[in-house]
Amino acid sequence: xxxxxxxxxxxxxxxxxxxxxxxxxxxxxxxxxxxxxxxxxxxxxxxxxxxxxxxxxxxxxxxxxxxxxxxxxxxxxxxxxxxxxxxxxxxxxxx
Amino acid sequence: xxxxxxxxxxxxxxxxxxxxxxxxxxxxxxxxxxxxxxxxxxxxxxxxxxxxxxxxxxxxxxxxxxxxxxxxxxxxxxxxxxxxxxxxxxxxxxxxxxxxxxxxxxxxxxxxxxxxxxxxxxxxxxxxxxxxxxxxxxxxxxxxxxxxxxxxxxxxxxxxxxxxxxxxxxxxxxxxxxxxxxxxxxxxxxxxxxxxxxxxxxxxxxxxxxxxxxxxxxxxxxxxxxxxxxxxxxxxxxxxxxxxxxxxxxxxxxxxxxxxxxxxxxxxxxxxxxxxxxxxxxxxxxxxxxxxxxxxxxxxxxxxxxxxxxxxxxxxxxxxxxxxxxxxxxxxxxxxxxxxxxxxxxxxxxxxxxxxxxxxxxxxxxxxxxxxxxxxxxxxxxxxxxxxxxxxxxxxxxxxxxxxxxxxxxxxxxxxxxxxxxxxxxxxxxxxxxxxxxxxxxxxxxxxxxxxxxxxxxxxxxxxxxxxxxxxxxxxxxxxxxxxxxxxxxxx
Numbered sequence: 001x002x003x004x005x006x007x008x009x010x011x012x013x014x015x016x017x018x019x020x021x022x023x024x025x026x027x028x029x030x031x032x033x034x035x036x037x038x039x040x041x042x043x044x045x046x047x048x049x050x051x052x053x054x055x056x057x058x059x060x061x062x063x064x065x066x067x068x069x070x071x072x073x074x075x076x077x078x079x080x081x082x083x084x085x086x087x088x089x090x091x092x093x094x095x
Numbered sequence: 096x097x098x099x100x101x102x103x104x105x106x107x108x109x110x111x112x113x114x115x116x117x118x119x120x121x122x123x124x125x126x127x128x129x130x131x132x133x134x135x136x137x138x139x140x141x142x143x144x145x146x147x148x149x150x151x152x153x154x155x156x157x158x159x160x161x162x163x164x165x166x167x168x169x170x171x172x173x174x175x176x177x178x179x180x181x182x183x184x185x186x187x188x189x190x191x192x193x194x195x196x197x198x199x200x201x202x203x204x205x206x207x208x209x210x211x212x213x214x215x216x217x218x219x220x221x222x223x224x225x226x227x228x229x230x231x232x233x234x235x236x237x238x239x240x241x242x243x244x245x246x247x248x249x250x251x252x253x254x255x256x257x258x259x260x261x262x263x264x265x266x267x268x269x270x271x272x273x274x275x276x277x278x279x280x281x282x283x284x285x286x287x288x289x290x291x292x293x294x295x296x297x298x299x300x301x302x303x304x305x306x307x308x309x310x311x312x313x314x315x316x317x318x319x320x321x322x323x324x325x326x327x328x329x330x331x332x333x334x335x336x337x338x339x340x341x342x343x344x345x346x347x348x349x350x351x352x353x354x355x356x357x358x359x360x361x362x363x364x365x366x367x368x369x370x371x372x373x374x375x376x377x378x379x380x381x382x383x384x385x386x387x388x389x390x391x392x393x394x395x396x397x398x399x400x401x402x403x404x405x406x407x408x409x410x411x412x413x414x415x416x417x418x419x420x421x422x423x424x425x426x427x428x429x430x431x432x433x434x435x436x437x438x439x440x441x442x443x444x445x446x447x448x449x450x451x452x453x454x455x456x457x458x459x460x461x462x463x464x465x466x467x468x469x470x471x472x473x474x475x476x477x478x479x480x481x482x483x484x485x486x487x488x489x490x491x492x493x494x495x496x497x498x499x500x501x502x503x504x505x506x507x508x509x510x511x512x513x514x515x516x517x518x519x520x521x522x523x524x525x526x527x528x529x530x531x532x533x534x535x536x537x538x539x540x541x542x543x544x545x546x547x548x549x550x551x552x553x554x555x556x557x558x559x560x561x562x563x564x565x566x567x568x569x570x571x572x573x574x575x576x577x578x579x580x581x582x583x584x585x586x587x
Contacts, residue, residue, distance in 0.1 A: 003464070015417060015463040016424070016440070017456055018448030027460060030518060034461060037519055038406040038474070044481050051479030052486055053308065054338070055294050055535025056560055061337055075196035081431035088426050093439050 002032050099124040100264040104168055104321035105348075107267055111157060111167050118157065118167025122150035122211050125169040129213060129265045132238075134587040137250075137260040139174045139232045140182050141214040149211035156209060165328050166209030171260045171269040174215035175222055176202045176312075177301040185303045186220045186230035189423045189450025191430040199301025200333045201270060201312050208328040213266055217256030220452045221420065222277055222305045225524040227255025228511055229454040237285060237508055238263040238583035242549045245586070248508040251281030251524075257315045258285035262583060268316035268325045272302060274309045275408050276504075276528025279540040282315050283503035283553025286542040286581060288570065289315040290322045293560050294535030295340035297326075298333030306415035307338075309408075309532050319541060319571040323347040326563070340561075347564055353572040356390035360569065361496030365401035366527060372506060375552055378544045379502050382554045385576035386500060386569060396492040396499070400484045404530040405522060407485065410465050410478035411533075417462025420455070423447060457518065486534040489557075498569050499557040501527050503540040507550035531557045541570045542579040551581065 003011075008028045012019045019027065073086055082089040099121050102110065110116055126143045146169065153167030177183050177195035184190050198206070205212070219229040226249035227235040237250040238259055250259040254271030258281035261269050271278035273291035282289025290313045297312035304310060314325040327347055333339045362383055367376070383393050425431035425446030432445040451459065465474035492499065504524055514521040531538040537560070540553035554573055558566040 007464075008460070011460055011464045011467065014467060015459050016421075016443040016447055017451070017459060018444035020448075027457070030457060031460060031464070034409065034457075034518060035464070038409055038478075041403060041406050041410070041477055041481055042473070044400070044403055044477075044484070046477060046480035046484065049480040049483050051476055052483035053479060055308065055486060055533070056338075056340065058295070058338070058340065061334065061341075063334060072196065076427070078196065079193055079428035081425060081429070090426055091433055091437060091439050091442055 003028060003035065100128050103318050104267040104316055104324060107168055108165070108324070111153070114157070118150040118153035118211065119147065121167055122146050122169050125213055125266060132263055132265055132587050134236065135238060135259050135263060136233050136235050137217055137256040137263070137265060138171070138214045139184055139186065139217050139256070142181060142212060145181070146211040146213045153209050153211065163207060163209035164324065165205065168210050168268070169213055169266050170205065170210045171214060171216045171257060171266040172202055172212050173218055173254055173257050173270050173272060175218060175272050175303045176270060177303070178202055178215065181215065183215065183303070184232070186218045186232055187450065187452065187455070188231045189429050189446070193428050197301060200298035200335065201302070201329045204329055204331065210328070216260055216269055219253035219255065220455050221303065221416070222253040222272055222274060223416070223454050223458055224252040225276070225280055225521050226511070226514065227252040228515060229452055231452055234511055235259050238587070239285060239508060239550060240583070240586060247511055248550070249284065249511055251284030251508065253277040254281045254315060258282055258287060258289070261285070261287050261315050261317060268314055268321055270312060270329065271315050272310055272312050273532065274306050274412060275532045276525040278313045278315060279528050279538060279553070279555060280504045280524055282540045283542070283551065284508040286551030286579065287315055287317050288319055288322050288539065288541045289313065290326060290539040290563070290566065291532070291537065292326060292330060292563050293340070293537045295338050296330045296563070298336040298339045300333050300335040304419040306412040307419060308415060309412060319567055319574050320348060320351055322539070323351055323567050342561060345564055347567050350564055351571055352568050353575050354390055355386055355568060355572055358391045358498060358565065359394055359496040360386050360391045361394050361396035361492050361499045363396050363398045363401065363492065363499055363501060365398050366501045368505065368526070372546065374546050375502050375505070378552055379500070379554065382500055382543055382573055385573055388576060389572035394496050396496055398488040398492055398530065400481065400488050401530055403481050404485055404533055405526055407478045407481045408529045408533060409461070409522060410474050411482065413458040413462035414466050414475050415462070417459045417466065420459055423450060482533050485530055489531070489534045489536060493559050497559070498565050500569070501555045501557065503527060503553035503555040507546040507548065507552055527555060536560060537563045537566050539566050539570050541573050543573060543577045544579065545581055
């Protein structure tokens with residue numbers, strides 16, 4: 001599988017990454033090289049193999065249904081690039 | 096008195112306990128060493144005042160008999176661990192002046208044990224790299240140089256600030272994180288020891304996420320015993336990380352023994368690569384003899400899917416990274432860039448486009464592509480299946496042996512820029528470390544010798560899940576037999 005420049009732009013859009021127009025050709029070449037290299041996996045016989053998501057088999061733990069966080073709005077907003085009225089502030093989304 | 100910065104962590108602890116020197120003297124000596132070593136660029140943020148305050152608290156605790164196991168020990172923290180009130184960057188511009196209002200579980204434990212952190216250590220941006228060249232705060236230089244040369248060398252990565260600082264005697268030990276080799280490879284490059292414990296031994300809570308199914312905290316230090324003592328203080332169950340293991344933490348430093356009688360050590364034949372450096376190959380065989388001399392039985396084993404580990408890793412790690420790094424959007428923390436009159440989506444794209452460096456952008460692109468509609472099964476699911484086969488290989492090998500011995504990295508340190516234009520050449524640094532990461536196994540590198548150019552080479556010991564004790568024992572046996580005493584000449 002190989003990618004073309006329109007795929008590079010589409011993936012960048014999905015990833016919300018602004019690419020400079022001059023970056024597209026370079027990324028296209030790099031991605032094709034890396035994807036060509038990882039394509040060798042297609043030759044591995046994985047019929048009947050369960051995909052591995054957790055290396056050390058453990059059951060997802062349960063915890064008591066209790067509030068363990070909160071009352072720290074100021075501490076959280078302290079790192080926000082912009083805040084107003086106790087909320088994160090962003091450019092207007094609704095006209 | 097010998098230079099306090101030359102002592103091992105264990106010797107520092109013993110000297111403090113016997114009151115041969117104070118924690119303030121010890122920490123002040125390291126503060127001075129750090130000030131003199133700025134050309135290495137090992138630290139992103141130095142915290143000498145906090146370290147001296149911790150030293151005074153340690154002196155008081157030592158006098159009162161209430162000192163913790165690491166009271167007054169000078170350490171460094173990879174700048175991927177959130178530290179309350181101290182800027183945490185992940186070596187990325189996108190985090191800007193992020194100052195966590197909370198402390199990572201690992202650093203909380205180290206503080207509680209009395210350790211004095213001298214600051215936050217440089218790394219590859221978001222821990223993505225093998226040479227510490229992708230940091231937004233500039234590359235770290237290795238304290239090592241080729242004999243008779245002034246040319247710089249890379250310290251390895253991504254924990255390159257950690258390896259450089261420990262090797263240059265700026266700290267006794269440092270935290271690292273290892274996703275595919277980021278503790279073991281820089282340890283090998285800098286002639287020191289480094290352990291990545293079993294996945295889940297250390298809590299990931301408060302560690303800036305790269306690839307969550309692989310990320311694991313560990314230690315870089317100058318000896319096996321130092322690593323054992325430091326790891327004891329870092330490990331332990333944490334309910335805030337659902338993959339944290341609820342297993343008791345053994346006192347590895349107390350059971351440590353270089354006697355390997357009754358242990359079987361496997362040599363995986365697939366790790367003997369075509370065109371392997373003959374010096375490294377000889378060192379590996381010598382390492383097997385050293386372990387045999389320590390009482391171990393050496394057996395040949397096979398890990399048939401080894402060759403597929405790197406491509407598997409370079410699907411899974413970028414996929415998880417693209418998901419984890421979605422949180423950097425300019426809304427809640429870090430940098431924000433909005434074009435004039437721009438929309439919310441413009442803000443996301445501009446912030447991320449400007450905030451992430453080239454390697455991080457490249458991996459986000461790969462990860463987004465392999466997870467995108469139509470490619471998920473072909474890439475991501477396929478990689479998870481091959482990952483299962485790689486893990487099964489290890490479990491089969493451990494039916495006929497207790498530990499595995501391999502090289503840590505295919506070469507010694509290289510010069511900055513040598514592999515920057517070829518991502519795959521850079522990724523190949525991790526060929527021996529990635530398989531055990533994919534399987535979540537404890538693995539450790541110890542310095543074992545020098546390459547033909549005079550630079551350190553490491554050997555790696557891999558153990559069964561939760562058998563850090565066995566890994567430490569074998570590494571101690573290697574350390575004792577190798578008698579590795581080479582150290583970088585001070586040029587900085």
